[in-house]
Structure formats: structure tokens, C-alpha cells
Amino acid sequence: MSPKGVHAKTAAALAALTLSFTGVVLTPGVTATESGQDFTSQAVANGGDGKFPVYRIPSIVQLNNGDLVVSYDGRPSLRDAPNPNSILQRRSTDGGRTWGEQTVIHAGVPGAQKQGYSDPSYVYDAEKNILFNFHVYSKDAGFFQSVDSDDDAARNVMSAEVSTSTDNGKTWTHRLITNVVKPKGITGTFATSGNGIQVKHGKYAGRLVQQYIGTDSAHNGYAYSVYSDDHGATWHAGNRIGNSFNENKVVELSDGRLMLNSRNWGDGVGRLIAISDDGGVTWKNQYLDTALVDPEVNAGITRMNPQATSGKAAKELLFTNANNSPYNWQIDVDRKGQWINRITGNVRYSCDNGATWPVSRVYHYGPHAYSSVTALKDGTFAVAYETKTDKEIRVGTFGREWLKPFCANFAPASVSLGAGESTSVSVTIRNDDDVALPAGSMRLTGLPENVSSELVATPALKPGESATVNVKVTATKDIVADTYNVDATLEAGQYSLRGSVELKLTAPELIALTVAGERSDYTRDIVAKPYQAGEKLPFHWSIVNNTSNTLHIDSAKGPEGTEIESCSGDIAPGTTMWCSTSGYVVSEQEAKQGYLDATLTLTYTQGDNQVTYPVTRFDQNLGKRRMLPAAPTPQPTEQPTQSPTPAPTASPTATPTAAPTAVPTTAPSPTAAPTASAVPSASPMPSASPMPTGRAALKPSPLPSSKGSGKVAFAGNSGGSRHGSLAVTGVAGGLVLVAGGLVAAGGALRSGKLRDYLHRH
Numbered sequence: 001m002s003p004k005g006v007h008a009k010t011a012a013a014l015a016a017l018t019l020s021f022t023g024v025v026l027t028p029g030v031t032a033t034e035s036g037q038d039f040t041s042q043a044v045a046n047g048g049d050g051k052f053p054v055y056r057i058p059s060i061v062q063l064n065n066g067d068l069v070v071s072y073d074g075r076p077s078l079r080d081a082p083n084p085n086s087i088l089q090r091r092s093t094d095g096g097r098t099w100g101e102q103t104v105i106h107a108g109v110p111g112a113q114k115q116g117y118s119d120p121s122y123v124y125d126a127e128k129n130i131l132f133n134f135h136v137y138s139k140d141a142g143f144f145q146s147v148d149s150d151d152d153a154a155r156n157v158m159s160a161e162v163s164t165s166t167d168n169g170k171t172w173t174h175r176l177i178t179n180v181v182k183p184k185g186i187t188g189t190f191a192t193s194g195n196g197i198q199v200k201h202g203k204y205a206g207r208l209v210q211q212y213i214g215t216d217s218a219h220n221g222y223a224y225s226v227y228s229d230d231h232g233a234t235w236h237a238g239n240r241i242g243n244s245f246n247e248n249k250v251v252e253l254s255d256g257r258l259m260l261n262s263r264n265w266g267d268g269v270g271r272l273i274a275i276s277d278d279g280g281v282t283w284k285n286q287y288l289d290t291a292l293v294d295p296e297v298n299a300g301i302t303r304m305n306p307q308a309t310s311g312k313a314a315k316e317l318l319f320t321n322a323n324n325s326p327y328n329w330q331i332d333v334d335r336k337g338q339w340i341n342r343i344t345g346n347v348r349y350s351c352d353n354g355a356t357w358p359v360s361r362v363y364h365y366g367p368h369a370y371s372s373v374t375a376l377k378d379g380t381f382a383v384a385y386e387t388k389t390d391k392e393i394r395v396g397t398f399g400r401e402w403l404k405p406f407c408a409n410f411a412p413a414s415v416s417l418g419a420g421e422s423t424s425v426s427v428t429i430r431n432d433d434d435v436a437l438p439a440g441s442m443r444l445t446g447l448p449e450n451v452s453s454e455l456v457a458t459p460a461l462k463p464g465e466s467a468t469v470n471v472k473v474t475a476t477k478d479i480v481a482d483t484y485n486v487d488a489t490l491e492a493g494q495y496s497l498r499g500s501v502e503l504k505l506t507a508p509e510l511i512a513l514t515v516a517g518e519r520s521d522y523t524r525d526i527v528a529k530p531y532q533a534g535e536k537l538p539f540h541w542s543i544v545n546n547t548s549n550t551l552h553i554d555s556a557k558g559p560e561g562t563e564i565e566s567c568s569g570d571i572a573p574g575t576t577m578w579c580s581t582s583g584y585v586v587s588e589q590e591a592k593q594g595y596l597d598a599t600l601t602l603t604y605t606q607g608d609n610q611v612t613y614p615v616t617r618f619d620q621n622l623g624k625r626r627m628l629p630a631a632p633t634p635q636p637t638e639q640p641t642q643s644p645t646p647a648p649t650a651s652p653t654a655t656p657t658a659a660p661t662a663v664p665t666t667a668p669s670p671t672a673a674p675t676a677s678a679v680p681s682a683s684p685m686p687s688a689s690p691m692p693t694g695r696a697a698l699k700p701s702p703l704p705s706s707k708g709s710g711k712v713a714f715a716g717n718s719g720g721s722r723h724g725s726l727a728v729t730g731v732a733g734g735l736v737l738v739a740g741g742l743v744a745a746g747g748a749l750r751s752g753k754l755r756d757y758l759h760r761h
Contacts, residue, residue, distance in 0.1 A: 041396030058384035081138035084108035123196035134191035202256035204279035225280030254314035410499020440492030
């Protein structure tokens with residue numbers, strides 16, 4: 001499901017890294033193995049293998065007999081439902097070292113009366129050895145086109161199916177449950193892919209729980225559970241929560257409660273969390289966990305020790321996702337030079353039922369989208385994930401030795417910093433583990449552009465001890481005012497720990513407008529078919545009024561003075577104007593060099609004041625440049641190099657503290673629109689192609705009385721997923737331009753009413 005567009009913000013860019021392979025294991029359909037110490041992974045599906053060009057949406061589970069099964073979509077094209085997609089499966093009988101042939105759970109049917117099956121989610125009843133595979137059944141309507149009906153015969157209704165196997169996934173029967181899972185008022189719904197659970201302990205032990213998302217005519221996003229207390233004979237839909245939920249997962253906590261962890265369809269960067277006291281029937285205490293930085297993508301969550309009944313072992317959780325902000329971008333070599341933000345496969349560890357996540361470890365560099373994670377019977381773990389941008393499904397396995405979990409608590413910290421200033425933030429860490437934490441060093445990471453942090457020493461801490469360190473942070477005069485969620489990163493011996501710090505930057509910028517757009521023929525393969533001299537280059541644009549005043553757009557001129565048609569009139573506060581142009585003709589020089597480097601000019605008026613903002617570098621890829629060569633990728637076990645640890649001027653004193661408390665029963669207060677880049681770059685981005693570098697604070701503000709100066713930061717253009725950005729920040733009341741997304745991260749969808757323009761996943 002497509003993320004809701006919010007205002008354009010870009011934190012520090014991650015390095016562009018590509019896969020490197022260090023070993024080869026030949027299994028059916030597998031060509032290479034990616035390895036790194038105790039983390040190994042294999043490709044189980046490769047797009048273009050002669051069966052399907054696209055593989056997406058993994059789900060993985062281990063059965064009572066030890067078999068590991070992974071399910072995923074096989075797609076004839078990239079499209080989500082409605083599309084004649086098929087639900088596929090592969091099996092490993094040796095813990096993921098080798099994999100059997102690909103089999104079909106439910107095959108799609110092409111043609112005028114097409115049928116499609118997609119987005120699998122396993123739920124395993126270990127008590128009865130029954131395996132369920134929940135998925136979409138589509139005809140002519142997808143999630144946004146489906147109507148308010150549960151009539152499975154209607155082709156404009158997207159239906160819900162569950163397939164059932166009683167022989168370890170070898171044979172399947174199929175059953176439609178749309179009338180159960182689609183409440184009145186819900187137009188589109190589907191089982192969120194990945195994994196459901198069987199409750200192991202307490203009052204609801206044995207219950208099967210699968211999460212769903214539903215949307216209504218206003219395109220609000222609701223999360224709810226579908227559950228069974230009779231081993232899948234009957235299913236029931238629980239109550240809905242929220243209006244900003246997307247694909248959501250569920251995990252059992254040590255105290256019998258369930259935690260919902262969801263892709264966020266609203267403002268802010270992080271994961272939406274809710275709690276259930278009644279086994280998923282109702283949900284409450286909704287909040288945004290900003291520690292779980294996420295580019296608005298599906299993720300995985302699981303208990304590390306599903307059978308544990310008490311103690312720290314019962315509270316340990318794992319969370320996997322693409323650990324990246326929605327506003328950090330990387331060039332994708334596998335996808336013909338397009339920009340992506342679904343990168344960096346990462347696993348996080350919690351020792352307190354998901355209240356905090358002090359350990360974060362990268363298992364895959366480069367493109368990474370959906371993931372599904374599960375605990376294995378031998379004490380190791382398996383994660384199935386998408387990579388190569390919609391082309392490949394991999395399964396990786398790892399153990400505690402690779403993860404290096406450590407239980408530590410970072411107290412909430414915040415700091416305010418003005419342009420051109422330096423200050424210190426106090427960070428308190430407590431050792432909640434049962435082993436000592438070595439001395440080490442700490443700095444802030446994931447900082448926005450033009451902000452830096454010094455490295456400070458940290459003392460050794462015995463179990464129960466805490467220490468407070470002061471970390472100096474400095475801003476140049478060129479910062480953009482906003483609130484950011486960054487990391488306090490502690491390196492101590494073999495452990496790498498992270499806590500969250502709220503960084504508030506203050507600066508005098510006044511931002512009035514956001515413009516988003518890209519070339520209209522975004523499906524064109526500009527590598528196979530680059531633009532030639534004399535061809536017309538079409539664009540479409542959206543202009544968002546971020547002020548509290550009505551503005552009048554006088555005119556907009558595209559490259560080389562090309563008129564942007566029908567682009568004038570009033571824009572009310574918070575609303576969007578849509579414009580397009582098809583008249584720009586590519587010159588011989590532009591065709592030769594492979595890119596367009598021209599000017600966009602927008603003029604608007606309020607009262608007697610008319611302001612014209614030129615964008616002096618609008619860079620549009622025409623097919624012959626802006627694609628980076630492959631760069632060597634460090635293995636997941638490599639750690640970022642730290643500079644020598646300075647001796648602290650006054651060593652922080654370790655003090656004994658009380659034992660940690662359990663996850664709170666009331667929701668923590670949400671923070672404002674944070675972003676962070678949680679993993680430091682291992683190598684810089686090659687300079688041949690600019691990365692998104694600016695971050696714009698698009699808050700309503702009064703208009704300037706005269707033209708303000710501006711600075712330009714190129715951010716590149718996107719492709720099929722339509723998410724790019726070109727940020728131009730006005731220093732004294734200027735313009736933010738976002739180019740490279742149909743409705744890119746420039747605020748065009750912030751009301752949530754236009755999300756149907758975007759691709760569901």
C-alpha cells in the first residue's frame with residue numbers, strides 16, 4: 001500500500017552500496033550465497049528465471065517437523081492486485097541451507113476474467129499441525145478500487161482467501177472468508193503479509209491471530225485482528241483501531257498482552273504501535289515508536305524465545321525492516337539508475353517487550369523492502385526479505401552470536417540547537433543486562449545535513465549501574481529548522497547500542513510552497529530507450545500551499561521557459577493545484593549529454609506582493625547518465641570505523657539504579673515528525689550522481705514581502721515507485737521544489753485523500 005505523502009524532508013544520505021558475493025551454494029533455483037560470519041542468506045526466487053519476472057512479498061515459518069517453508073508472490077508484472085499473481089512456496093528440510101523446487105499454493109489466471117492471488121501470510125497452528133496461508137483474491141478491483149461489499153462473485157470486490165494444509169504445506173484447500181473479514185463500511189481489505197501468530201501462553205493460549213488492514217471511502221487506514229479459537233474452523237473479526245494504519249504485524253508479549261506493530265500511513269517517521277489486553281479483539285494505547293525508523297514499508301516482528309514463560313527471555317523481541325527514513329535516497333543500479341528509499345536490511349533487538357530497541361544490526365546492504373522473521377527450534381532465527389527491487393527473495397539465518405544482544409536503557413533525551421550554535425546533550429544509559437558493559441565511546445548519528453557531533457568517552461558499567469555523558473553537537477548557519485529523531489550511538493567492546501535523541505533545530509527560514517513532479521512517461525525505460533533530440537518531454541506537477549493564507553499562482557514556466565499548462569489560480573491553505581506540460585523539446589546537446597539541466601520558474605501573488613522563484617538546477621535524467629557504477633559492499637558484520645576515543649575531561653560516574661520496569665501500559669507521547677538514519681554509512685556516495693541532501697521544514701508561515709534568496713540541493717528523479725525529490729530551500733521565505741515523484745515526498749498527499757494515485761506497495 002502506498003505511503004501517505006508528507007512534507008519533503010531529507011536526513012543524511014546513506015552510502016550507495018551494492019551486493020558482493022563471497023560464496024556459492026548450488027540449490028534448485030539458487031545461484032549465489034551471501035555470507036558474513038554467522039549471517040548467511042540464499043536467494044530462493046530470482047525474477048526473470050523463466051517462470052516469473054517479479055517476485056515479492058515473503059512469508060516464512062518453521063513447522064513441527066523442522067521444515068522451513070517460505071511463501072511469496074510470483075507476478076507476471078510489478079503490479080499489485082488486480083493482477084494474475086500466484087502464491088508460491090519453497091521448502092527447506094535442513095534449516096535453510098538448501099531449498100527444494102518451487103511449488104504453487106494457488107495459481108493466478110490471466111485473461112479477461114483474470115483471477116489473482118497475492119500477499120501471503122502464514123499462520124501456523126502448532127497444536128494441530130495445521131498451516132494457513134492468508135492472501136488476497138482479486139478480480140478486476142484492487143485495494144483502492146474495491147467497493148463496500150463482501151460479494152465474492154462481484155468482480156469489483158477484492159476478496160479474502162485462506163488456504164489450509166494439514167500435511168505440512170504439501171497440498172492445499174482454499175476457502176473464501178470475505179464475509180467475515182470485511183466489516184460494513186470497509187471498501188478494501190487484505191491480510192497483511194508476513195506472519196500471524198498462535199498465542200502460546202495465558203488466557204488466550206491456542207488462539208490463532210492474523211492482522212488485517214481495511215480502508216473506507218475516505219482512504220483512512222484501519223488495523224484489526226481476525227482470530228480463531230477452534231483451530232481455524234471459524235474466524236472472527238475484532239474491532240478496528242486508528243485511521244493511519246497500514247500493513248501491521250502482531251507479537252505476543254511476556255505478560256499476555258499482544259502488541260501491534262504497523263507501517264505508518266500518517267505523519268511522522270516510525271512505526272505505529274497499539275496494545276491488546278484481550279487477545280486481539282480490541283486495541284488501545286496507540287503511539288508512534290520513533291526509534292523504529294522506517295521508510296513506510298512492511299516489516300517483521302517475532303519473539304526470540306516463543307516458549308519462554310518468564311524472565312528476560314520472555315521479553316526479548318526481534319524486529320526486521322528496511323532501516324531508513326522515507327526521506328533518505330539511494331541510486332538503484334539494479335533498476336536503471338532510479339532512486340529508492342527502501343534500503344538497508346536491519347534487525348533490532350528489544351529486551352523489554354518492545355519498549356526500547358537498544359541493539360541494531362545490518363544484515364543486508366542495498367535495496368531491501370518487505371521482510372518476515374521467525375525464531376527457529378535450534379535457537380537461531382530466519383528472515384525472508386525482498387531485494388534487487390522487486391526481483392529477488394532471499395532467506396537469511398543468524399544466531400545470537402552474530403546479533404550480540406545487550407539489554408541497556410537510554411533515558412529520553414532532547415536538545416535544541418540554533419543556526420551557527422554549539423551545545424551539549426546529556427545522554428544517560430543504564431546497564432540492564434547481567435554482564436558488564438565495557439568502556440567505550442558515544443556520538444550522535446543519523447544527523448541532518450550541516451549538523452555534527454563530537455565523540456566522547458563512556459565508562460564501563462556493571463549490571464544495574466548508569467552513567468550520564470554530555471555529547472557536543474554543532475550546527476552551521478545553513479541548517480533547516482525542524483525536529484529530528486537521531487541516535488545516540490554507543491560503541492563498547494563487541495557491543496553497538498543506540499538510544500533516541502530528539503534534536504530541535506531552529507532557523508529563520510520561512511517556507512511557503514511545495515512543488516512535486518516528474519516526467520509523465522515514468523514507465524519508459526530510459527536506458528533501453530533514451531530521449532532523442534527533437535522529442536517532447538512531458539511533465540506533471542503538484543503545488544501545495546503550506547501557508548495559512550490563500551495564494552494566487554500567476555504562472556509557472558518549465559525547462560527553457562516552457563509553459564506549464566493550466567497552472568494558475570488560487571490555492572487555499574493546505575490544498576494542492578495540479579499542472580502539466582508536454583511542450584518541451586529535447587535539444588541535441590541534452591540528448592547527447594543524457595540529461596536536462598534547465599530552469600523552473602514559479603510566480604505567485606498575495607495581496608500586492610508578487611514573488612518569483614527560479615530553480616536554477618532542474619536535473620532530469622534522459623537515459624545516459626545519473627547511474628552509478630557498482631561499488632563494493634562491506635559484509636554485514638563489518639562495523640563503521642570509529643576515530644580514537646578521547647579521554648573524557650571528567651569521567652562520568654557509574655551509579656547503581658533500580659531494575660527496569662515492564663513495558664508501560666499507557667502509551668508514550670508521540671514525537672513530532674522525526675527522521676533518522678540509524679546505520680552510519682560505510683563508504684561515501686560516489687560523486688558522479690548527486691544524492692538527495694536537503695531537508696525542508698514545510699510549516700505554514702507568512703509570506704515574505706519581497707523575493708528571498710535561496711539555495712539548491714539536487715535530489716534526483718525516481719522511477720516506477722514514484723517517490724523522488726529535488727529540494728530547493730528558500731533561506732528567507734523561499735520555495736521548496738520536489739521533483740522526481742508523481743506525488744513525491746513534498747506534501748501533495750498529506751491530507752490522505754489522494755493516496756489512490758500511488759501504487760499499493
